[in-house]
Amino acid sequence: MSRIGLVAHDDKKEELVAWSLKHRDKLALHELWGTGTTGGRIVAGTGLPVTRLLSGPLGGDAQLGAMIAEGRLDALIFFVDPLTAQPHDVDVKALIRLATLYNTLFAVNQSSADAVLAAI
Numbered sequence: 001m002s003r004i005g006l007v008a009h010d011d012k013k014e015e016l017v018a019w020s021l022k023h024r025d026k027l028a029l030h031e032l033w034g035t036g037t038t039g040g041r042i043v044a045g046t047g048l049p050v051t052r053l054l055s056g057p058l059g060g061d062a063q064l065g066a067m068i069a070e071g072r073l074d075a076l077i078f079f080v081d082p083l084t085a086q087p088h089d090v091d092v093k094a095l096i097r098l099a100t101l102y103n104t105l106f107a108v109n110q111s112s113a114d115a116v117l118a119a120i
Helices: 011-022 038-047 060-069 090-103 110-119
Strands: 001-007 031-034 051-053 075-079 106-107
Touching: 001 011, 001 038, 001 060, 011 038, 011 051, 011 075, 011 110, 031 038, 031 090, 038 051, 060 090, 075 090, 090 106
Parallel strands: 001 031, 001 075, 031 051, 075 106
Antiparallel strands: none
């Protein structure tokens, strides 16, 4: 069982829910963690159990980053919206930096999420 972090920018949340529903059976085999709003939407849309952290702008991104730094997260699936400025961009960049620094499996869209899920 792997520990997977799930997060999405606002305009990508429904896309992540749809992806999660499509891969529900495989995701059910893993321990899922999500930022507040994203995690809630995945629970509502798929019925999967997701441990919800704070909302991203309120510290959820930082909590996922801390889990990566402490070796408590095996993969991060973060559907990024590259066309919209994020008010908490510094937190987003820190999370991406930590995933890169600690060599964490990391997906930013459906294609890379498919590859990450196939690898774990």
